[in-house]
Amino acid sequence: MNGKDLDTVEKFSYLGAIVTNEGGIGDVNNRLPKARATFTKLKGIWKSNIINRRTKIKLYNVLVKSALLYGCESWKRTKGEEKEIDIFQNKCLRWMLNIKWQERVTTEDLLKRADTQPISKEIRCRKWKWLGHILRKDQGDDCNIALTWAPEGKRRRGRPNTTWRRMVEKERNMGGWTSWGVARAAAANRDRWRHSVEALCVT
Template identity: 45%
Template sequence: MLHGLCCDVVYIFDTELHARINTRSVIRRHFAKVRFTFSIIDGQGGSDRDVKARIGKARGALVMLKKIWSSKEISQRTKLRIFNSNVKSVLLYGCETWRTTETMLGKIQIFVNTCLRRILNIRWTDRIRNEDLWQRADQKPAAQQILRRKWGWIGHTLKKPASSITRQALKWNPQGKRKRGRPRNSWRRDTEAEINRQGKTWSQIERAAQDRVGWRIVVDGLCSPGGS
């Protein structure tokens, strides 16, 4: 099933004064006919197919901009900004509603690390810890970024009127009998587990979302390395 939330890719046009490659024209030329506006949700609520498609589209975006990554006239800082706006935005589109697993997060992080090593010109023979790589690129772990975007979206949704279908969907409980055996993990179960680890209830989360400052504190606690 295709989830048709529309989201345009954000572009950064930042050209070095003496660059031989016109960053702006390269991005425009390669992205003029490309759209990344759909999420794939399978019948069981899983996100594996969508993540696989996201990685494929992000890899395509990375290849389209290969002249920028190999340019010696464009600073690494500018390259990283272009990566965040034109590759990572494609990769993480719709991640707020992903049902994540350790395997899925690992695949996403491996792809991001591969991109960062290419942009920073770090060869495979050069050993570097992931933490050092992220620090050099001013990046957070993918799992932490996905979690923060998820809770940012939840907070935005909880500010909507109680009659909003989107808000009602957060608490919707499908009716009917389920198959025997251990129930599948779900986005909702993951969310409830994250709330429980913070010693909070859903009612407390709903109230906190109405206060911008209070909600920021809640999200920081939920998304801190030790909080999730």
């Protein structure tokens, strides 16, 4: 590029995200430490008896959750990673709501008290809302081409690696869209697409 040779690497950092050679951005392990650090710096606020619960939840959503979910639309995630980020949020909420470990509070009750939803569900919703914008772009747009483009040659034997595109194609089929053409037609109607994404996120 511009007369310079580029090294072949397995991963590199771009705009604060870790891009890997397996496809997509595996950024969970990169964002979680930053979110934990942000939460720890605000420990005085979480312990305060002057600040009410609603204000603490708002601060958590604006400061901690935004640090965690930066660029989450392009993450490729495993079930283990989804569980890890959900556990992180549950621990944060228990600390803010002053719920001791001895108290038997279910996850459903915890989320209801905080008036929030699992992080894994929110990531999926954000991703498919963003994909709706992509699908409404011109089919010659680079983002649309990337959804269907396939490299030449054959892949090596064995189970294929989990990539962002394989993950969204699996979720697409779960949503009842058998192809990107079908999904593109559904995304053209914004209201119907929004309801379909909400149903997919519950699945």
